[in-house]
Amino acid sequence: xxxxxxxxxxxxxxxxxxxxxxxxxxxxxxxxxxxxxxxxxxxxxxxxxxxxxxxxxxxxxxxxxxxxxxxxxxxxxxxxxxxxxxxxxxxxxxxxxxxxxxxxxxxxxxxxxxxxxxxxxxxxxxxxxxxxxxxxxxxxxxxxxxxxxxxxxxxxxxxxxxxxxxxxxxxxxxxxxxxxxxxxxxxxxxxxxxxxxxxxxxxxxxxxxxxxxxxxxxxxxxxxxxxxxxxxxxxxxxxxxxxxxxxxxxxxxxxxxxxxxxxxxxxxxxxxxxxxxxxxxxxxxxxxxxxxxxxxxxxxxxxxxxxxxxxxxxxxxxxxxxxxxxxxxxxxxxxxxxxxxxxxxxxxxxxxxxxxxxxxxxxxxxxxxxxxxxxxxxxxxxxxxxxxxxxxxxxxxxxxxxxxxxxxxxxxxxxxxxxxxx
Numbered sequence: 307x308x309x310x311x312x313x314x315x316x317x318x319x320x321x322x323x324x325x326x327x328x329x330x331x332x333x334x335x336x337x338x339x340x341x342x343x344x345x346x347x348x349x350x351x352x353x354x355x356x357x358x359x360x361x362x363x364x365x366x367x368x369x370x371x372x373x374x375x376x377x378x379x380x381x382x383x384x385x386x387x388x389x390x391x392x393x394x395x396x397x398x399x400x401x402x403x404x405x406x407x408x409x410x411x412x413x414x415x416x417x418x419x420x421x422x423x424x425x426x427x428x429x430x431x432x433x434x435x436x437x438x439x440x441x442x443x444x445x446x447x448x449x450x451x452x453x454x455x456x457x458x459x460x461x462x463x464x465x466x467x468x469x470x471x472x473x474x475x476x477x478x479x480x481x482x483x484x485x486x487x488x489x490x491x492x493x494x495x496x497x498x499x500x501x502x503x504x505x506x507x508x509x510x511x512x513x514x515x516x517x518x519x520x521x522x523x524x525x526x527x528x529x530x531x532x533x534x535x536x537x538x539x540x541x542x543x544x545x546x547x548x549x550x551x552x553x554x555x556x557x558x559x560x561x562x563x564x565x566x567x568x569x570x571x572x573x574x575x576x577x578x579x580x581x582x583x584x585x586x587x588x589x590x591x592x593x594x595x596x597x598x599x600x601x602x603x604x605x606x607x608x609x610x611x612x613x614x615x616x617x618x619x620x621x622x623x624x625x626x627x628x629x630x631x632x633x634x635x636x637x638x639x640x641x642x643x644x645x646x647x648x649x650x651x652x653x654x655x656x657x658x659x660x661x662x663x664x665x666x667x668x669x670x671x672x673x674x675x676x677x678x679x680x681x682x683x684x685x686x687x688x689x690x691x692x693x694x695x696x697x698x699x700x701x702x703x704x705x706x707x708x709x710x711x712x713x714x715x716x717x718x719x720x721x722x723x724x725x726x727x728x
Contacts, residue, residue, distance in 0.1 A: 359549050362727045363696065364498075366555070367405035368614035368687045370672075370718035371396045373425075374412045377472070378486040381414040382421045388428040395715035397429035401438040402709055403701050403720055407496045407546055409614040411559045411718075415488030419448045422493045430495075443495035447502070449557070451491035451539040452509060453477075453484030459530045482538035482561065492559055492615075494544055501545040501552070506597040508541040513578065515594055516585075520574035520627065538575065541582055543597075543605070551727050553693075554611040556583055562618045563626070576619055577627035583613055584633045587690070610727065613639070613688040616672075616718055620682040622665035633688070640691045644721050645669050648702030648710070653681050671700055672718045687723040696724040 373396060375381040384390040400408065414421060423446075430441040454477065460467045461479045468475040477483040484490055494500075513521050513536040526534055538561035546553045560579035566572040585591040585604065592604025605611060613633070621631040634641045645668040653660045653667035659680030660667065671685035689695050701720040703710040713719060 359551070362549050362551065363724065364406040364548060364727070365404065365722050365724050366553075366612045366614065366687050366689070367403060367408040367720055367722040368411070368616070368685055369396070369399070369408060369720040370411040370559075370616040370685060370716055372412050372716040372718070373410070374414050374490050376485070378414070378488070379416075382416065382424060385421055385424040385428060388432075392715050393425060393429050394434055395712040397425075397441075398434045398438060398712045399701055399709065399715075399720055400430060401434055401441050402712075403722055404441060405720075405722055406498065407494070407553075407555060407612075409492060409494050409555065409557045411492045411616045412490050412716075413493045415448060415451050415491035415493075417448075417450075419446065419493075422446050422448050422495075426495065443497060445496045445498070445500045447494045447496075447500055447505070447542075447544055449492050449494070449540050449542050450507070450509060451484070451488050452482035452535050452537055453480065453490045453539055454487035455481045455484075457481050457530070457533060459527075459533070461526070461530065461534070463525065481535045483565075490559070491539060492557060494542075494555060494557060496546055498549075498553075499547045501547055504545045506543040506599070506601065508537055508543075508582065508595070508597055509535065510598050511536050511541075511582075511596065513575070515596075516578055516582070517594055520578050522569040522571050522574055525569045525571055536575070536578060536582060538579065541579070541586075543586075548727055552610065553725075553727065554605060554609055556586070556611050556613045558583065558613075558615045558617070560615075560618050563624065573626065577629045580617055580619060580629040580633060584629060584636060587611065587613075587638045588636065608692065609690070610693050611690045612693075612723065612725070613686060616685050618684050620665060620684055623663045623682055624679065624684075638691055640689050640693070640695055642689070642695045642698040642723055643669055644671075644687070644698040644700045644723065646700040646702035646719070648704045648707070648713075649681065649700060649719075651704045652702070656681065669700075671702075671721055674717060685718055685721045687721045689723055689725055694726040694728070696726055698723040 385393055426443055433440050456469055457479055468479055470476055471486045477485045513519055513534050514531045539559045541558045544555040546555055560576045561572050563573040563576040587605050589607050595604055596602045619630045621634055649670040650667045656676040658676040669683045670681040671683050673681050699722055
């Protein structure tokens with residue numbers, strides 16, 4: 307439920323929008339086993355990869371780190387010290403869980419990837435506690451975000467169009483809430499090569515272009531609808547080359563379904579942002595989808611994928627419009643139901659709103675206000691049904707257990723899934 311945190315704690319340029327998604331400085335991608343694209347064009351399927359090799363086991367994770375800052379460049383400044391307590395706690399969690407591929411939500415964007423590179427080199431690549439080994443990620447991908455990209459319109463209908471960055475009212479009139487461009491963005495780190503030339507971004511896909519969309523009637527003018535983007539940050543299909551087998555990382559961070567009025571514009575947008583992935587992976591439902599490079603259609607029917615991100619909706623206790631529940635129930639996905647004992651303990655301690663929940667507390671991933679929504683399951687690492695899932699979990703230690711104090715760095719907890727790719 308992120309904008310409460312966003313306020314209280316305070317195109318695609320070719321397909322090179324993430325040129326700094328690259329290997330370590332001075333190291334080029336090499337000795338990469340060939341793969342074939344598996345983007346399905348409208349009316350046809352594309353073939354999956356053909357390289358045969360030994361099975362590979364890997365861990366894929368999603369983590370809303372809350373590593374956003376109140377001003378552009380401030381995250382870089384904090385990370386360059388190498389001692390920022392917040393970043394240290396996040397690094398310790400990552401070094402404990404040790405994912406092979408990980409999405410970090412709420413990591414401010416800079417086009418050169420300085421923040422991501424600095425975090426990798428000064429935090430992840432150095433042991434941050436006894437018993438924690440350094441974590442090496444030769445590849446990373448920074449993702450441009452609609453947050454803080456001003457629309458030129460009065461999107462919140464408060465009678466003024468605020469175009470000065472740094473103010474909340476500016477963020478309300480941006481395509482995605484942010485007081486500067488790229489606030490609350492995300493980055494993907496990987497031990498495996500990233501097929502950057504095949505990456506797809508849906509940053510500019512218009513909300514009105516989704517058939518049967520839930521856009522509130524009468525709220526946005528015709529002129530606003532002609533430019534208003536569906537994704538509040540971005541939706542990215544990032545292919546990872548896992549020893550010759552393609553694994554698509556489908557990453558996003560939909561707007562929280564809150565901070566609106568009777569029109570429920572954010573509730574509706576959240577639902578359709580989640581629905582975009584459901585349509586993208588479902589044959590016959592993706593004809594309207596066009597990426598920022600003009601390529602149409604969804605994912606090939608036989609493609610392997612993992613949907614990762616803080617999707618900002620609980621399928622039972624907050625998913626009032628149904629897209630999240632439908633995504634989990636899709637025959638294309640495998641909901642492994644990650645859990646933790648820490649979530650059970652915290653729900654019992656917090657009580658209040660948690661007492662009204664129908665979903666088992668063990669599946670919660672975020673610790674929100676006990677007076678309003680309580681703890682929820684909103685973070686996902688959801689694999690496709692055609693990939694063998696070996697296990698999954700949520701890093702939420704019980705009080706007194708190793709790593710318990712680290713989790714105070716964010717109100718979200720890291721979610722992971724272990725996969726075996728044949």
